Amino acid sequence: MRITTTVNxxxxxxxxxxxxxxxxxxxxxxxGLPGSKNACEQGECGSCTVYLDGVTAxxxxxxxxxxxxxxxxxxxALADADGLHPVQEAFLECGAVQCGFCTPGLLVQTHDLLAxxxxxxxxxxxxxxxxxxxxxxxYEKILDAVRLASERMASx
Amino acid sequence: MTTPTQATTPAAARTRTPIGAPGRLENDAxxxxxxxxxxxxxxxxxxxxxxxxxxxxxxxxxxxxxLRSPHPFxxxxxxxxxxxxxxxxxxxxxxxxxxxxxxVFGLELSDQPVLADDVVRYQxxxxxxxxxxxxxxxxxxxxxxxxxxxxxEPITDARxxxxxxxxxxxxxxxxxxxxxSRSAAAIHPKGNLVRHLKIxxxxxxxxxxxxxxxxxxxxxxxxxxxxxxxxxxxxxGEGGVDLYVATQWLHVDQRQICTALGLTPDQVRLTLAGVxxxxxxxxDLSMHVHGCMLALHTGKPVKMVYNREESFFGHVxxxxxxxxxxxxxxxxGTLVFVNCDIYFDGGAYASSTPAVVGNGGTMGIGPYxxxxxxxxxxxxxxxxxxxxxMRGFGSVxxxxxxxxxxxxxxxxxxxxxxDLRVRNAMAEGSVTPHGxxxxxxxxxxxxxxxxxxxxxxxxxxxxxxDLRSLPGGVANxxxxxxxxxxxxxxxxxxxxxxxxGFDDYSTARVQIEAHQGNPLVVxxxxxxxxxxxxxxxxxxxxxxxxxxxxxxxxPKNTDVGSGGSTSASRQTYMxxxxxxxxxxxxxxxxxxxARDRTDAPLDDAALVDGNIVTPSGAVLMSIxxxxxxxxxEETREHHHRPTEEIDPETGQGFAHVQYSFSAHRAVVDVxxxxxxxxxxxxxxxxxxxxxxxxxxxxxxxxxxxxxxMGLAIMEEIVVKDGKIRNPSFTDYLxxxxxxxxxxxxxxxxYADPHAPYGLRGVGEAPTISSGPAVAAAIRQATGLPLTRxxxxxxxxxxx
Ligand code: FES
Ligand code: FES
Numbered sequence: 001m002r003i004t005t006t007v008n009x010x011x012x013x014x015x016x017x018x019x020x021x022x023x024x025x026x027x028x029x030x031x032g033l034p035g036s037k038n039a040c041e042q043g044e045c046g047s048c049t050v051y052l053d054g055v056t057a058x059x060x061x062x063x064x065x066x067x068x069x070x071x072x073x074x075x076x077a078l079a080d081a082d083g084l085h086p087v088q089e090a091f092l093e094c095g096a097v098q099c100g101f102c103t104p105g106l107l108v109q110t111h112d113l114l115a116x117x118x119x120x121x122x123x124x125x126x127x128x129x130x131x132x133x134x135x136x137x138x139y140e141k142i143l144d145a146v147r148l149a150s151e152r153m154a155s156x
Numbered sequence: 157m158t159t160p161t162q163a164t165t166p167a168a169a170r171t172r173t174p175i176g177a178p179g180r181l182e183n184d185a186x187x188x189x190x191x192x193x194x195x196x197x198x199x200x201x202x203x204x205x206x207x208x209x210x211x212x213x214x215x216x217x218x219x220x221x222x223l224r225s226p227h228p229f230x231x232x233x234x235x236x237x238x239x240x241x242x243x244x245x246x247x248x249x250x251x252x253x254x255x256x257x258x259x260v261f262g263l264e265l266s267d268q269p270v271l272a273d274d275v276v277r278y279q280x281x282x283x284x285x286x287x288x289x290x291x292x293x294x295x296x297x298x299x300x301x302x303x304x305x306x307x308x309e310p311i312t313d314a315r316x317x318x319x320x321x322x323x324x325x326x327x328x329x330x331x332x333x334x335x336x337s338r339s340a341a342a343i344h345p346k347g348n349l350v351r352h353l354k355i356x357x358x359x360x361x362x363x364x365x366x367x368x369x370x371x372x373x374x375x376x377x378x379x380x381x382x383x384x385x386x387x388x389x390x391x392x393g394e395g396g397v398d399l400y401v402a403t404q405w406l407h408v409d410q411r412q413i414c415t416a417l418g419l420t421p422d423q424v425r426l427t428l429a430g431v432x433x434x435x436x437x438x439x440d441l442s443m444h445v446h447g448c449m450l451a452l453h454t455g456k457p458v459k460m461v462y463n464r465e466e467s468f469f470g471h472v473x474x475x476x477x478x479x480x481x482x483x484x485x486x487x488x489g490t491l492v493f494v495n496c497d498i499y500f501d502g503g504a505y506a507s508s509t510p511a512v513v514g515n516g517g518t519m520g521i522g523p524y525x526x527x528x529x530x531x532x533x534x535x536x537x538x539x540x541x542x543x544x545x546m547r548g549f550g551s552v553x554x555x556x557x558x559x560x561x562x563x564x565x566x567x568x569x570x571x572x573x574x575d576l577r578v579r580n581a582m583a584e585g586s587v588t589p590h591g592x593x594x595x596x597x598x599x600x601x602x603x604x605x606x607x608x609x610x611x612x613x614x615x616x617x618x619x620x621x622d623l624r625s626l627p628g629g630v631a632n633x634x635x636x637x638x639x640x641x642x643x644x645x646x647x648x649x650x651x652x653x654x655x656x657g658f659d660d661y662s663t664a665r666v667q668i669e670a671h672q673g674n675p676l677v678v679x680x681x682x683x684x685x686x687x688x689x690x691x692x693x694x695x696x697x698x699x700x701x702x703x704x705x706x707x708x709x710x711p712k713n714t715d716v717g718s719g720g721s722t723s724a725s726r727q728t729y730m731x732x733x734x735x736x737x738x739x740x741x742x743x744x745x746x747x748x749x750a751r752d753r754t755d756a757p758l759d760d761a762a763l764v765d766g767n768i769v770t771p772s773g774a775v776l777m778s779i780x781x782x783x784x785x786x787x788x789e790e791t792r793e794h795h796h797r798p799t800e801e802i803d804p805e806t807g808q809g810f811a812h813v814q815y816s817f818s819a820h821r822a823v824v825d826v827x828x829x830x831x832x833x834x835x836x837x838x839x840x841x842x843x844x845x846x847x848x849x850x851x852x853x854x855x856x857x858x859x860x861x862x863x864x865m866g867l868a869i870m871e872e873i874v875v876k877d878g879k880i881r882n883p884s885f886t887d888y889l890x891x892x893x894x895x896x897x898x899x900x901x902x903x904x905x906y907a908d909p910h911a912p913y914g915l916r917g918v919g920e921a922p923t924i925s926s927g928p929a930v931a932a933a934i935r936q937a938t939g940l941p942l943t944r945x946x947x948x949x950x951x952x953x954x955x
Contacts, residue, residue: 078203097195098855103202135863
């Protein structure tokens with residue numbers, strides 16, 4: 001089948017999509033956007049988190065066909081011409097990235113959290129990121145990064 | 157339903173280099189040894205541009221999948237691939253008969269077939285391969301392969317596999333042999349014993365005032381790295397192959413792949429693709445030979461990516477262990493003897509079981525001085541999933557036992573558990589049970605004393621309690637009633653690098669040239685970056701040793717000598733040491749060139765900030781001027797000081813090159829009515845000798861601590877009758893950010909005079925001491941013996 005969707009602000013048309021393919025597969029294997037990750041493909045790890053019509057979703061749980069006519073934003077679009085987004089900068093500076101496989105999903109989820117909640121408390125951060133597994137960091141530096149990004153974004 | 161087909165991306169040029177092949181890493185971070193510059197792959201990782209092994213892509217590539225055995229133990233009578241091969245879109249179906257070289261691989265013993273040809277020895281063993289132009293077509297075709305199995309009853313208990321007695325599980329009872337197991341069938345031709353390590357020191361029959369006994373079990377833990385096993389094999393058209401893969405040790409992979417393919421090393425070239433975590437689970441081969449077989453057979457690039465379920469079958473796990481300990485002490489708390497029996501269930505193939513037994517045995521009583529020791533540690537074949545390397549490697553299991561024993565002994569003596577540990581703590585000059593004198597600082601007592609002095613987290617405030625801070629969280633299962641707080645301590649030590657006489661080394665190539673008037677360095681090693689930050693360390697060492705800013709990290713591949721394994725906490729020590737040696741050789745050549753341009757004495761000159769300077773800091777000339785048009789390149793191997801095999805009867809010998817030391821304090825709230833837990837805080841003090849990158853050190857300690865905690869309270873591959881019951885992240889739980897507490901860390905730097913910069917390997921020790929501290933805290937809160945980890949709610953409620 002053919003899917004027409006807006007990805008990171010650009011209209012994309014892909015053909016020959018099989019009905020069983022997830023949005024994650026379509027992004028990664030058919031659109032050349034492998035930034036969203038595939039750690040579980042069961043909705044358990046959050047590594048595939050994208051925006052679908054402005055709401056965060058696990059791309060592995062969305063059928064490719066469900067993205068028809070909708071708007072998808074992936075980690076690849078967080079930075080802009082001016083450079084990295086404050087969330088990306090904070091993850092880098094705080095050492096919140098080790099292997100980095102969880103990072104794209106965490107960045108999108110944090111981006112969403114900080115767009116909704118200016119200065120989240122630690123329990124709020126933990127609750128918002130509870131669906132994003134990280135096996136490397138023990139999460140402490142991820143918390144540092146979210147706190148730093150929220151401080152910087154609030155003071156802008 | 158239409159059939160899936162592989163899209164072609166017009167933009168992808170037809171080339172032999174895949175999209176996503178690693179490039180040179182460079183960034184404008186600055187900072188040498190002892191600072192914490194940003195990672196050179198960091199910007200790529202936060203923009204989504206960093207390509208992992210599962211992101212590789214080539215025009216016209218095929219997808220490979222693996223058919224695995226559903227049975228833990230069976231004979232293969234026949235395999236019929238006709239229906240699978242006839243499936244539209246399928247290009248190849250391969251079985252054992254198609255393995256071009258020797259159908260065998262293995263890290264320490266070559267005992268595992270690439271594809272099972274006669275007998276399958278565990279559920280999930282690879283039997284056949286399919287390549288097709290879409291992964292789903294390949295998966296559907298694999299289901300059409302008909303394998304005729306004669307199913308046998310699996311052997312699933314390590315002691316039974318050896319015909320050894322099992323023992324009762326009642327804590328505090330005299331351990332008695334309750335049942336002599338029937339002797340089990342041999343799973344491998346030479347029987348079911350992989351290794352028996354014996355340590356005999358002093359007189360094990362020495363009398364003690366107080367004796368405590370305990371039996372302990374540790375469940376099977378999974379590394380649960382997030383990046384699935386994956387890679388892309390590209391045939392070269394001349395009978396050779398290039399493999400891009402996520403791994404821990406390119407050269408040991410290459411050796412095994414060459415054997416299985418019947419090719420030479422120059423025909424099998426490996427490049428490290430982006431690695432999404434490892435923790436030991438990538439030390440053995442996964443898709444490597446399979447992908448290469450399919451690529452060579454079809455003449456096309458073949459990509460293989462395991463899904464999470466297959467990943468649970470596609471790599472080795474942490475050995476489950478059954479352990480029985482007996483500690484004897486004087487009334488004043490001085491240890492007199494320790495006797496123990498340790499059984500590591502290695503599953504169907506050996507992997508690194510012999511070395512796990514070596515570690516588990518030699519360090520099996522913890523960092524304590526004990527004059528009389530008997531240790532018997534066994535590694536055993538069963539029909540359970542194969543077990544091998546995981547962070548902490550044999551020491552994680554025994555630490556749960558020996559630290560529980562120390563608490564038991566303290567209770568029996570009416571002593572404070574920290575005082576008991578400090579009284580018996582190892583120090584520099586102490587002798588281990590395997591007869592090795594500790595010849596560098598061993599601050600065991602200080603670690604514990606510092607932990608005791610760290611402030612405790614505040615008690616919950618009854619008035620406005622946040623549900624999220626309670627066991628059960630927003631499930632709203634308690635508002636504090638029935639909740640008890642416990643505090644537990646544990647300390648450990650762990651060997652660094654490879655042991656027992658292994659000639660362990662790493663290679664580094666360092667190149668420098670002048671580029672636009674500035675010195676530019678390229679560092680090339682084959683040492684795997686798996687997330688820990690070795691690429692940053694390599695840059696830092698070059699900056700410090702050569703006085704330069706710009707350091708590029710070359711992609712890691714087999715064009716340079718072995719970097720050894722990214723395991724055993726060894727890479728900063730071993731590959732860092734190799735980079736340092738190569739830099740020193742480069743520096744000598746720079747100074748030789750400089751001598752042509754100056755008469756000033758250069759013997760004491762240093763390279764600082766791009767210049768050659770005198771000891772007083774006067775600039776003699778720039779490094780770029782000294783180099784001129786030259787390109788200087790030096791390659792060096794770094795071997796650590798030799799170790800010895802231990803004596804087979806007494807276990808005595810200089811087995812380990814270095815030890816690292818860590819201790820944890822855990823504070824846990826337990827809902828004693830429901831058995832739910834909240835780890836409130838997990839504090840750690842660790843000696844790292846010298847922190848080359850303090851931020852990365854803390855990141856290793858926190859990440860390792862969380863994994864150790866996971867084993868204590870939630871992580872277990874549940875295996876019943878040889879079959880994995882929970883191969884998914886829905887049913888195998890790893891700690892989330894809600895499960896993981898604040899982790900205050902203190903880092904000590906007592907230099908090891910034998911190591912580069914005095915550093916100690918960091919990565920594993922915290923994974924060892926964190927879990928036992930958590931278990932101790934839960935015991936303290938509940939008063940229960942809790943001799944098995946992970947501790948589950950039913951163990952607490954007794955239901
Ligand atoms: S890959 Fe989508 S949640 Fe794990
Ligand atoms: S950094 Fe490796 S999983 Fe999070």
